[in-house]
Amino acid sequence: MRSYFADLHIHIGRTSRNQAVKITASDKLTLPSILDYAKQEKGLDVVGIIDCHSPGVLEDIQFQIREGMLKEHEDGGLVMKNSLLLVMGAEVEIYDEWSSGPIHILCFFPTIDKMAKFSKWLQKRVTNIHLSSQRAYASGRELQEITKSLGGHFIPAHIFTPFKSLYGKGVKKSLTEVFDPEKIDAVELGLSSNSEMAYQIAEIRKYPFLTNSDAHSLQKMGREYQKLKMAELSYTELFLAIKGLEGRYIESNYGLDPRIGKYHQTVCAECFHQVLSTEQPCPYCGHKRIVKGVKERIEELASSEKAELMLKPPYIHQVPLENLPGIGPKLLKKLVLTFGSEMSVLHYATEQELQKVAGEKVTAYILAARFGTLNLEIGGGGRYGKVTEI
Template structure:
């Protein structure tokens, strides 16, 4: 029987247990065990992708958990820790001779053994195997072939953000400038876009879209995620869902309204003003040539009117609990004590049940937040938008 599985596939490790930096911009408290404990006990995530598992110390920590019988490796791929399955991943930066700018991609391996092979192969192509999001000195297609040789998954990351992404800066018009389209398993949208914005891009019509947190701190886990229909939370079932085989699929994407994304609209980096779409070079307010092209504008440049070649699930605009005005740490703890996990609060608990624990006004805000019925102040230029309850 198929199950509802909640998954966030883009989570960073800030430091190892010894204090060694992995994602330099990540929180020092963002360790492997902290992520696993938070995902299973607090967030209620069934499946997580930690995308720094190529780092040798991280591999050692995973193996140590298994030796201590705190986790075990699944025959169908992944490592089970309590009620959460870890999929071993790596985020990598590509900037070969075919790229217009750097591109981040996510790669996932089915087993610890495969990740060890991949890490050892990467070591010869990166400057520091211990760090996250390292630039790899080989062509994008070479990386794709290595990933699929190891039965892994290859997903371009946050593909529309202005910096270090496929369409933000990496290519002029087509992903085929850098990648083999047949060796892409899914497309990660990123915080400033959603399914409805990008459904007009013809060459993406064949791919499933994933929505992930790109968490650099514990609190950001599951700020974006997806619900999948799987037999179990493991690598092989995830692969089937991405390719919509044997009835497995993504049944819903949950993410911030793109208007909240910090790169949604074009903004001048010098003065911070939002700029009209027809402005292409100079800021009309300060005159500087420092425009950061918004995701919305870039998507319109790439769009036509094709029909998707696969089933597109709904994209539900949802605001995480800690984004909601008035919902602070103490309130969240009350809710967790009553209902167990954030996934329960966001998907299963009724408004009436919420009102038994917190004030009616806050319960109403949570209900608006989880159904996307909110006013929004638009974000851009690296500044997030804001939630407006109109009160």
Template sequence: MKRIFADFHIHLGSTSEGKPVKISASKNLTLSNVLHTAFQHKGIQMVGIIDCHVPAVIRELEEAVEKGEISEHRDGGLIKDRGCLIPGSEIEIYDENCNGPIHVLVFLPYLNCMKHFSSWLGERMTNHHLSSQRFYGSATELQEKTKELGGLFIIAHAFTPFKSLYGRGVVKSMEEVFKPELIDAIELGLSCDTHMAGQLGELEKHTFLSNSDAHSLEKIGREYQAIDMEDLSFKELSLALKGKEGRKIVVNYGLHPQLGKYYRTCCAKCGVLIKEEETLKCAHCEKGRIVKGVSNRIKELSDTASASSPEKRPPYTHHVPLEFIPGLGPRMLEKLRRQFGTDMEVIHSVSDEELREILPNQVVDKIIESRNGTIPLKEGGGGHYGKLN
């Protein structure tokens, strides 16, 4: 059994020809740049690229297969060098049951499946040539199509205030929108961890994922998971999400929720954090729109009497990406990669003594604090990331 690192929510900003894919993502997020950064720099062995329904992206992948640069695994997934790409699609649902929008992720095993899915979406979207577009149909219809094609259906960033299942305050239970038995995993999002999500009893049977939702190259792997699997393939991923045949998610690694953009209720205009006992009006600027924090929303939804953390639930380790470490700039990060290989090596394997040989002591101290979960934080909210002190 191999232990690999995986991040299943990575966007493409543009195609190799410069055509836009995800409008809000960096143009440097091309297919080749994403795979090189993830596999060679970050040390991530399995990635989910969630814009693969876009016809131009499908053509680019097909051309790479024809040239022998990428190969399709017999059990699903696309293999390049030392890593595996799982083709996916982020889709916005807005049906009568949810009064959305809600984002979901669909992953499919083979390019021909994605090509069929893209054509099917083209009849149910205004523009399927871009990422994260609105789906004109019911959530259950999308779930059933995913399963018809042998795919995986995942709820995206489930608690964020915008475009999520629970965050908008409209939906109180997944059964209002989805068929729970057709959900393969719940993506927690940057302002939530396992302990917080575990306060909802209906999530007890569901696998949790911690993914980056990367809109730039350096954000790849800011949240990820360690998975035990025999081989890099779609089939192995499916088994791991179900915890079958020894395949399983071993650890979720994610930002401390307080570092997330939406942890606390906050004024989106001036950034002032709003205390729970205060009314949802900013007393500081009197103009700002109040954004309810994930921590506050989970308290509203909490049913701790029925909630529990099952024994099979993997631990959640609060992780600080190297680019977040105070004093560790791009040049120093590049020096670390030249010396030790990948970010995963630096975060998980390199000793304190080895780090002190090439980094200032104060930077190493922050990395150690990060590993131990003792680094002091300033809470984030309202679209503003928290900070390391």
């Protein structure tokens, strides 16, 4: 058994034929660049690419296999040089007659064959199978059924985001309005919440909590991730660890302090002042569009019976290196070259080693990021918070 770092929500911007996949993602997010950057720069061991339903992305994967860059593991997943696991997934939007709003789901599959069959099923239910996060004209339970019939795993994405999520606008009170609770494998928390906040909602306490980046650029990979204890890199091992079975488990979740997530508190979408109600215009500028924060939404949904955070991995607040004061592109590159990857800088480099490369002040920020003691400015309304002076 050993520890592995995993980020299971990464988008493809373009295929090798320059076809758009995720419109809002960087053109540099191609399959080869993701695989290379994940291992060489970020230090990730497992990546979930969630646009693999796109025929162009499947074509790129098959090319990588033919060229010997990727190999299908007998227990599922694709392995690159025995050092990086690619898990194939699809992000799908549903908005059926039982939903109150759109909901994004991550559906993962163990093999190319299963992924291709899901893509064929999905193609009949979306406007454009080549694009990411398309609305599927199917119910939530139908999506669960097809995912399970193909041996896949079903995970609601960024469940508290005000837009396009389970608890954002997707349901009024309970996930049972839309889904079969027995066919959910885990929930993804998103950038504006953490385990302690999510645990206030009784109906999701039984599910594993995942922390992923939802990366729309190479640099944002690993913004949130988890540390897993597994025997090897394979699809089967990954989901044994996620579910805490056979001695595999999630060691810890790493994510932004929810206070700097861009939807943490309720604010005016125009002037970004914090406000108390979404029912009235902004008292500061009169603007009518008020974005309800994740904090307030969770308070609405919280169970009346309070429970201590039990049987969940530690949630460690962490800020990516690129967001720390004093770390520009040149210093970031120097740190990665010196220590091997961003994960090595964040987790393993000693204070003395860091000071030799980054100096005393920047080292203080890196260590504060490591231990979750940074000073922060709160975010909301679509604008991220930020790190302030120590």
